[in-house]
Amino acid sequence: MSADDFVVTPWHVEGDIDYNKLIKKFGTQKITPDLSNKITTIAGQDHFMLRRGIFFSHRDMDRILEQYTKGNGFFLYTGRGPSGHTHIGHLVPWVFAKWLQEKFGVKMYFQLTDDEKFYSKDTTLEETKKFAYENALDFIALGFDPKNTKIIINTRDIGTLYPIAARVAKKINFSNTKATFGFTNETNIGMIFYTSLQSAPCFIEDMPVLIPLGVDQDPHFRLTRDIASKIGKTKPALIHNIMIPGLGGPGGKMSASDENGTIYTTDTPGVVRKKINKYAFSGGQPDIEQHRKLGGNPDIDVSFQYLRIFFEPDDAKLKSIYEDYKSGKMLTGELKSILVEKINKFLSIHQEKREKARDTLNQFLLDEK
Amino acid sequence: MSADDFVVTPWHVEGDIDYNKLIKKFGTQKITPDLSNKITTIAGQDHFMLRRGIFFSHRDMDRILEQYTKGNGFFLYTGRGPSGHTHIGHLVPWVFAKWLQEKFGVKMYFQLTDDEKFYSKDTTLEETKKFAYENALDFIALGFDPKNTKIIINTRDIGTLYPIAARVAKKINFSNTKATFGFTNETNIGMIFYTSLQSAPCFIEDMPVLIPLGVDQDPHFRLTRDIASKIGKTKPALIHNIMIPGLGGPGGKMSASDENGTIYTTDTPGVVRKKINKYAFSGGQPDIEQHRKLGGNPDIDVSFQYLRIFFEPDDAKLKSIYEDYKSGKMLTGELKSILVEKINKFLSIHQEKREKARDTLNQFLLDEK
Secondary structure (H helix, E strand, O other), rough: OOOEEEEEEEEEEEEEOOOOHHHHHHHEOOOOHHHHHHHHHHHHHOOOOHHOOEEEEEEOOOHHHHHHOOOOOOEEEEEEEEOOOEEEHHHHHHHHHHHHHHHHHHOOEEOOOHHHHHHHOOOOOOHHHHHHHHHHHHHHHHOOOOOEEEEOOOOOHHHHHHHHHHHHHHOOOOOOHHHHOOOOOOHHHHHHHHHHHHHHHHHHHOOOOEEEEHHHHHHHHHHHHHHHHOOOOOOOOOEEEEEOOOOOOOOOOOOOHHHHOOOOOOOOOOHHHHHHHHHOOOOOOHHHOOOOOOOOOOOOHHHHHHHHHOOOOOOHHHHHHEEEHHHOOOOOHHHHHHHHHHHHHHHHHHHHHHHHHHHHHHHOOOOOO | OOOOEEEOOOEEEOOOOOHHHHHHHOOOOOHHHHHHHHHEEEEEHOOOHHHHOOEEEEEEHHHHHHHOOOOOOOOOEEEEEOOOOOOOHHHHHHHHHHHHHHHHHHOOOEEHHHHHHHHHHHHHHHHEEEEEEHHHHHHHHHOOOOOOEEEEEEOHHHHHHHHHHHHHHHOOOHOOOOHHHHHHHOOHHHHHHHHHHHHHHHOOOOOOOOEEHHHHHHHHHHHHHHHHHOOOOOOOOOEEEOOOOOOOOOOOOOOOHHHHHHOOOOOHHHHHHHHHHHHEEEOOOOHHHHHHHHHHOOOHHHHHHHHHHHOOOOHHHHHHHHHHHHHHHOOHHHHHHHHHHHHHHHHHHHHHHHHHHHHHHHHHHHHOO
């Protein structure tokens, strides 16, 4: 644990993250009300994730907007490390990316890093590749259009990625990866090389890229930004979302490998209800009497946070839940019931679309090289 | 320079190599007369490169032979880093590999590592890929049969290589590459990862591999051998040739990037004559009078060495040249003339086959993944 009492790297998130400190530590920019307004103005609509600071930080988002208003395009890129089934936390940047794509009318790439998860976890390539295809279904289920959206699966599409990654890799040395990721002499050489493959999609189109993603992934693109000019390219721009807490509460992000700490998009209604009731960290009091008297703490309550981050876009409704829970009028069980209903409603539609996505998956894949 | 006064690594060869010391340093086995006889017996023919100790060292060649006589197959694999045109030194392991292929009736893979040369030299991927195709022509010109011979070009065939390389890379850490190649914190991450791509063809077929190659490439496969059992595979076997000296004489291997130190397969007869006459290190005396009196030293004379290594397979003829030069009966100019004629005769046929190889190249390439 660092002196700041929190750790945020692409492979490890721990502690109670202070996002203002993180902005300073990573050297990113806070999304100011002014920048947020500019996005809203150009998009012609606001987005609750922006309004609520779920997306809180950026690099060069102002440049992207300025160039865009001058008629210069950009494209979007985000991704996922397929270590297991998709959980609801993963959907945050994807949903926001979809909104950006619609409002700005731009092309989008989605990268599934089956190799990365193979390098970093005790698993097989067959397993991570299987989950890459599973995760792709969740992505497609959000309603992306195959005409301007492409899915990259690293081991499948390495023919496209590798020549770009090689140019990146030549400009990054082991010291850079040590400083950025904390690698040691014991780190495997797949992991050491891997960052260049996560960089590669930044340069797949001959225009600037904007990457909406969890802030824990920022270090990869810090390296990419450092070397972009050395290979004659524009630095990638980024817009970062906060970490989505696991059911166990603050102190880490939701992890696909902690089965009870996670709501998967494939969970049944019964499993969702059980997980939320049993594992969702509560900001409530130990018993009803005290809760009625002292009220709950929605700011640390995971069920409330899930509503804020994803499941209750309506500000008025969210405010009323916040106040009722804080005053003690709403009990923890009631709050959890609201969330369970929201999740299950979302998942029943999502799971249907997810099954249909099997039929359209091929349209999203890159042309084979 | 090491305490041994010579350095042999895949990217740097320097000094007067003591091959007996190198065998100890690398931990390989000397090719004993007994082993050499076994190869000859099974092949039904001997080969001058074996007879003369051009191939001098091995790892597990005895195991390959023992298994072969029991009816268990193997396949061959060698390669080339395409930093420039092929020079005559490159042909040594290829010619020997072709002989092995014919005598043992086995499949052969030839890898062109355009990415490696891009990572290790001040060049572009376009340039190294261009030379990969050029070098492939020289390989094909030696008469390989496309039915059982496949050419791998790393950036082209990365789709086949990468999933295998990933399994290798996961088992090798930065310390291993430091110890094996002398990498530092300043080594680029492409180079660090690269060894796993040179390993990959070892596991492309579900049978043991035998690799005929220059001893400078042994370190890559030392790593491969260390990790083979960790990925459930048989250790690759190797048979090593000595380094082919540059025209400038002992103290390094012939390098494709030193234009005057090298005979390229694309050189014209006039260029070959000029290079040999002007640059080939001579074991002769300063003037004719002294040469007649003291005689020359064929053991350090590059022209004689080229005859021994490649251009004069006939032992009786070679012996007579050796004795005549040593006694002073043959002058340096005469020795050089013999070599020039041999090289130009070889190249006139080779260059014709090389041009014809353009028509069959596609038959040798891997099916696209």
